[in-house]
Amino acid sequence: MDTKFSVAIHILIMISESTHQLTSQDIASSVQTNASYIRKIISLLKKANLLVRYTGSFEYALGKSKKEMTLFDIYKAVHTDTLLYTHQHANKQCPVGNCIYDVLHPIMFNAEKALEQYLSSKTLHDVIEDIMNMSNT
Numbered sequence: 001m002d003t004k005f006s007v008a009i010h011i012l013i014m015i016s017e018s019t020h021q022l023t024s025q026d027i028a029s030s031v032q033t034n035a036s037y038i039r040k041i042i043s044l045l046k047k048a049n050l051l052v053r054y055t056g057s058f059e060y061a062l063g064k065s066k067k068e069m070t071l072f073d074i075y076k077a078v079h080t081d082t083l084l085y086t087h088q089h090a091n092k093q094c095p096v097g098n099c100i101y102d103v104l105h106p107i108m109f110n111a112e113k114a115l116e117q118y119l120s121s122k123t124l125h126d127v128i129e130d131i132m133n134m135s136n137t
Contacts, residue, residue, distance in 0.1 A: 004041060004044070004078040004079065005074065005075050005078055005079060007031055007033070007037070007038070007041050008041050008044070008045060008074050008077065008078045009071070009074055009124070009127060010027070010030065010031050011027055011031075011038065011041055011042060011045065011051075012045065012050065012051070012062065012066075012069070012074065012124055013124065013127065013128055013131065014026075014027050014030060015027075015051065015060050015061070015062065016062055016066050016124065016128065017128065021057075021058070021059045022060075023035075023058075024036075024038040024039045024042065041078065042060070044077050044078050045063075045074075045077050045078075046063075047077070048063075048073070048076065048077030049063040049064070050062065050063045050064065050069060050073060050074065050077050051063055062124075065125075066123065066124040066125040066128060067123055067124075067125040068123065069123060069124040069125075070119060070120050070121075070122065070123055070124075071119040071120075071122045071123070071124070071127070072116055072119035072120040074124070075119050082112065083112055083115065084108040084111055084112055085108070086100070086101050086104040086105045086108050087100070087101070088101055
């Protein structure tokens with residue numbers, strides 16, 4: 001998995017908790033990346049309706065409440081592909097190659113479902129609360 005998911009969470013938290021309008025450069029400075037990468041992630045979040053832009057401005061707001069926005073919502077916005085793949089073109093003449101897909105595919109499928117279930121149980125608000133608690137210690 002690449003960093004789009006964690007960067008998307010970072011962006012959403014900054015937009016949610018900021019008291020002033022942020023630029024993509026402001027967010028990029030916090031993430032320690034370039035502003036064009038931030039704009040790419042923002043575009044994915046907008047497409048998934050997790051971010052909305054106020055008409056006539058460059059200011060953004062959350063597309064749903066931080067208590068309702070699950071980490072799985074965010075994950076789906078930035079990762080449209082399956083996370084775990086099983087190679088499908090193994091040599092059928094080989095005892096391992098003949099069975100590897102049928103054995104590994106259910107394992108990969110169940111791991112994906114477990115990740116989906118766990119991420120669905122956590123919200124953006126939960127992450128913000130954890131950050132606030134860490135900042136106060």
